[in-house]
Amino acid sequence: MREALVFHSELDAAAPWVEALNAELPDLDLRVSPDVGDPEAVRYALVWKPPHGFFAPFTNLKLVVNLGAGVDALVARDDLPPVPITRISDPDMSRMMASFVLMAVLRHARDIPLFEKAQREGRWHYVQPRPADEISVGVLGLGELGGTAAAEIARQGFRVSGWSRTPKEIPGVACVSGMEALPAFLRASEILVVMLPLTPATRHILNAETLALLPRGAKLINVARGAIIDEPALVAALRSGALGGATLDVFETEPLPAQSPLWGMENVLITPHLASTAIPKSAAAQIAANIRRIQAGESVANPVDPQRGY
Incomplete structure (x- = not known):
């Protein structure tokens, strides 16, 4: 069973992220919520404000990537899984x-x-x-x-x-x-x-x-x-x-x-919250690097501390 990444965002178009991540991680199975397939295959989640309970089916989750630099909406939740959480840090x-x-x-x-x-x-x-x-x-x-x-x-x-x-x-x-x-x-x-x-x-x-x-x-x-x-x-x-x-x-x-x-x-x-947005083409390399770190048993870059809130 191939490892899978699930994408969820009500704001961001999925297609550019799927294309950019496919180029970086061709062996990864990319799934777009709500079509997640077998949740046991999901190891990684790339999300922006997923609904409450979103993470519960993914019992083998290893990494959550927040789709942006601001993580306040994510770390304020009471249903975060006990896995590393990273934010996008993109020049x-x-x-x-x-x-x-x-x-x-x-x-x-x-x-x-x-x-x-x-x-x-x-x-x-x-x-x-x-x-x-x-x-x-x-x-x-x-x-x-x-x-x-x-x-x-x-x-x-x-x-x-x-x-x-x-x-x-x-x-x-x-x-x-x-x-x-x-x-x-x-x-x-x-x-x-x-x-x-x-x-x-x-x-x-x-x-x-x-x-x-x-x-x-x-x-x-x-x-x-x-x-x-x-x-x-x-x-x-x-x-x-x-x-x-x-x-x-x-x-x-x-x-x-x-x-x-x-x-x-x-x-x-x-202006409608657009001063800075995550850019798939440039951010995908960073996301892929953190997934490879997880696969190698290493610590992730740009980790989020839920206790500090950033």
Whole structure:
């Protein structure tokens, strides 16, 4: 009986993943949920938000691969099998994220929302551009994606600082760490980029109190997870002018409900959780390498610690 991998995602098309994995692992039997066949043959699972109880039939499972970098939805489950869990760590994902973040930073730094508003109103409106080295950008979260984005922003000449739970060093980025450093970091961030993983410690870490530490009129970019920010507090800050604008790719409830006040705010850009996605062609090699490690009895790369939440 050939070893099998089962694929499940309500969001991602299966065909590109099957094609990419077939090229890397031609001897592996690739199955797309719900057509899983004999569950005893399934040794590996490549998943994004599978339904509760999904793993139960796969009694010979050896590895779970999360279809993306963020694993909060997976590790929060109470039905995870006791096998290694890995996340996708792909340079192409990092580049995609960095380009989106840079776009959002430049859009706010160059006052593009003001010009969009002026165009809608038929007004010729001039705002003197500020040099990048006069604009302070804070990156909240310096993991693989956050660190790459922070370095790219710094490469464009912005004054970049970064905050993380543990100490980090990134050339061109003033890195600070620990909760005691968070208030000063926020006070210095004219543009705040949120790139933290969602864990019990980071849920609503940005709330009415911490958002109020940002300079008045600051801009906020969230490409991490919606629940890192208390959404009613965010709406209130945007309405009051405490926040001057926001670029939001993630939300506490997705899709964003039609009744959300964020939809109607002129100072908010909403995108549908697409800042960075897993790319089959480039990610398949990493998935295949971890499967070969499992087959050889070795430890996997990019493991997830369910206790830490990432």
